[in-house]
Amino acid sequence: MGLETAFRELEMKLMQLHEVVCALQMFIQDRPTKGATILVEQLEDKAIDSLSPLEEAAVSLRKLLQTPGFEGRSAAARNVLLRVHEGVDEFAQKYRNELFAYENIGSLEQLSTERGREWPSWCKVVREAIEACAVPLDAVHKAIRACWREGTDGTLVINPMRRSSYQVEIGSLN
Numbered sequence: 591m592g593l594e595t596a597f598r599e600l601e602m603k604l605m606q607l608h609e610v611v612c613a614l615q616m617f618i619q620d621r622p623t624k625g626a627t628i629l630v631e632q633l634e635d636k637a638i639d640s641l642s643p644l645e646e647a648a649v650s651l652r653k654l655l656q657t658p659g660f661e662g663r664s665a666a667a668r669n670v671l672l673r674v675h676e677g678v679d680e681f682a683q684k685y686r687n688e689l690f691a692y693e694n695i696g697s698l699e700q701l702s703t704e705r706g707r708e709w710p711s712w713c714k715v716v717r718e719a720i721e722a723c724a725v726p727l728d729a730v731h732k733a734i735r736a737c738w739r740e741g742t743d744g745t746l747v748i749n750p751m752r753r754s755s756y757q758v759e760i761g762s763l764n
Contacts, residue, residue: 647677
């Protein structure tokens with residue numbers, strides 16, 4: 591595949607995830623005008639907050655991809671990939687614990703049955719939009735793994751106390 595190709599694929603998958611989360615945010619904001627609830631405000635805040643680590647990851651990745659000859663600077667590529675990986679993991683944790691949390695989905699179901707008119711359809715759209723984030727998130731994780739595979743030469747750098755680094759051949763630990 592090649593390192594640059596793997597990074598470009600990751601960039602595309604990251605953008606797709608960002609678009610799905612932005613759509614979720616838009617669906618939440620497009621709530622019925624009557625009878626706003628605390629749940630709606632909380633979901634909106636959580637959706638906005640979850641975008642931050644994705645945006646930071648995308649900026650880091652974009653800067654790297656705009657740097658000529660980045661493939662020759664594997665340390666820089668690894669550092670960016672680590673920041674992207676951490677940002678995606680932060681998003682995944684916020685998604686799992688704050689957006690896709692059982693209590694939120696249950697509260698949407700309850701709101702759907704308690705309120706009339708537009709609320710049931712709004713709740714259904716928001717629940718589906720929350721669920722729709724899972725597939726592109728999985729694709730981003732897969733793209734990250736591909737980048738790690740392409741970006742390593744069969745060695746793992748271990749830095750136990752940040753004083754020095756040791757390279758260990760992967761597979762020689764058995």
